[in-house]
Amino acid sequence: MGKNKSSSKSTLYWLGGTFGLIIIVGLTLRFTGVIGNTDSGKEVETATAKLKTITQLVSASGKVQPEVEVIIRPDVSGEIIELAVQEGDFVREDDLLLRIKPDIYQAQIDNLNAALLTQKARLEQTKATLIRAEATYLRDKELYEKDLISEMDYIQSKSEYDSQKASYKATEYQVESAEAQLRQAKEELEQTVIRAPQDGTITGLNVEVGERVLGNAQTAGTEMMRVSLLDRMEVLVEVNENDIVNVDVADTARIEVDAYPERRFEGIVTEIANSARVTGSGTNEQVTNYQVKVRIITPHNLDSSPEKMVRNEVTEDPEDMFVPNFRPGMSATVDVETQTASNVVSVPIQAVTVRDFAKDQDTTKSDDDSAEVMLASSQDDNLTIQEEDIRKVVFVVENGKAVRKEVETGISDNSHIQILSGISAGDEVVIGSYRTLTNLLNDGDNVTVNNKLSVL
Template identity: 85%
Template sequence: MAKQKSSSKKTLYWVGGVLGLIIVIGLTLRFTGVIGQSETGKEVETSTAKLKTITQLVSASGKVQPEIEVVIRPDVSGEIIELAVKEGDFVREGDLMVRIKPDIYQAQIDNLNAVLLTQKARLEQTRAALILAKAAYERDKTLFEKDLISEMEYIQTKSEFDSQTASFKASEYQIQSAEAQLRQAKEELEQTVIRAPQNGTVTGLTVEEGERVLGNAQMAGTEMMRVSLLDRMEVLVEVNENDIVNVDFADTARIDVDAYPERRFTGIVTEIANSARVTGSGTNEQVTNYQVKVRIITPHNMDSSSDEMVRKETSEDPEEMFVPNFRPGMSATVDVETQTASNVVSVPIQAVTVRDFAKDESNEDEEADSADIVLASSQDSDLMIKEEDIRKVVFVVEEGKAVRREVETGISDNSHIQILSGLEAGEEVVIGSYRTLSNLLNDGDLVTVKSKISPLN
């Protein structure tokens, strides 16, 4: 009797252990998604394809700078004895800016005046000698024609006349040279006074009164200051070689300046460089960019004709009265609008993924021809490998299943991409999660919509 009870207990323990193990395995498979998936499907996020206007953008960063900026360098060297402006001053064309010590140039003019007077005196001496030589030549010519003097005497008189004529011309040329040197010296004296070449604001003043500056004689002179038109600003950006082909002259641009984070300004492309700027040449980090200038067409800074802010004083809206004050060197980001497609079918960018159709076909062939695997293994392995056939697809939710659709895409903006074919507006497409959409989701899989994101306007 005792043996029967002991055997029954062991049987109960053994059965209980097996049941417990089955329950643990079942729960594990359930939580890992191995079983039970057929009922609920894979959780996905969806959105609706819609008709939308898409504008393709090319983004780049750069600096704000004046569209017109004149660098002021002296033409003559010397000491600055008067500095009539300071940085930030507004000047008009012709206003006095800098005066360089003129003493040495005035002394040079005095010296050249004396040289010119000397040359003129020598010219008169040469003129007198020429008159005398000419009279002797005409006299001897008459005598020689009458055979009253020898030919040698006539030749000597003629040579003297020719020599005096040449000396007279040389004296005239020396006077012209002295006059040219004098004009140059006077111009250099005038260049000791530097005036504003245009209306604008003084920016980048780098000299002080009493400093010596180098003129533009044989090399670039000392940069003293710059005169800029601050009411005509632009953004200089560098666009990557992959994007520059999409940028055209006169393209509209959106400009964000770091100094005004809550405002956006309008610009237009005015210049596209033809030569590249290469950094990191010969290394793995080589970058090829092209400079693009974008004019800021939103009213800004000062009106140089009236020295007043360009404001719509009659407007009651503070936003309309606002005029930004841009300064050279401010950081800015530019989004150039390169292409626009109106009222086209579009989906969120993340909805479009890629699949290797050659791999899918290979899997189907393997299932259909499993009986021929042994024979195929004897063939050259290269013949068994098919080339990749990568295509763009979206997954459409139809009756609780994910249906794969091959699509052709067009341009895109920061959030949406244009669908040229393969999808209609109003269809529900899978947009996430990324792991599910890129790797796990297959054609025909059951899906459960975790959340549906409403399309933005």
């Protein structure tokens, strides 16, 4: 029994000593750097530079509106006694829209007719007086030439004749004036009947029967309704001054309307404003935009056209039958395609970052040189600030290290940017994380690729 206990204790001591020795050797090797000191590097995400077609976009938001819209305002004031249309009705050119009460204008015509007749009667009276004065003048002229009357009598008859001629001319002008006033009154009477200036759909009907409207005589008249071509719609957007230089007439565009989510429509730029619209002028929030009109060229609002288009062909794809019905005021977003570069080297936008090369050069100086520079700077009252040397760079993964490559960039779309020089297609470039790429990663750093952090 004693021998067995002694043997067990010896075995335990031997195992404990062996295990302790292993621990001591392991710690020694770790502290000396023989094992356990491999630097795995910074964890990064990467993507491959590839050849791609990039289309530069200028995005803006705005409202859908008719390309042609006529505001109907009355030329005369009065009460609406007949309204022949309702909002949404389609009308042809010269169709009756509404009537304004004509009584006051008819009474004015009657009054001017009477005034014209009075002026014509006065003209006849003046004409008779002129004929009598002319006969007297001719008689006195003949008598004067025969020395049968005095010169004073002759001058008097001539003056009377000239005066009557002037009176007759003035009366003629008064008749013409009365006739002009009568014509104007008749035109005003005709303007109490308002007809459609063009084919289109009634939009924005703002009046009812019995309502009084103000004419255009002195101020802008009452807006009664609008006649719009709803089968020709456009989007009016505001483009920032920094982007407007890239937009040209006839540029193609992609249009998204909030009322039709997950659908895209085709458009084309038709007009670019020359004058700016400035908001927040004189403040830190000042914004300068330019209005741009984008015509929607995808077929739409077919039921609002003069001849309703009916598709008779049978199709298995319901998408082929879809025709959007846009209404004025709908919200829309426009992406104008300004430039396209085909088959060019491109990388994700986040791969391109910036570095201050001047700062990097300063960090390579020795500690002694840095101390000398600091001493010289402290003795100089006029300190010189080192100018920045900011350049665009991309980090390429080569043999487990991040290699900084200076690059020149071109156009970009929403996700990728064109690389004009610096890297080639097929290079593995670092795209994240954002904090690592912008602040922590340096040229020559060891890196570990982990592309499971995000879906590219």
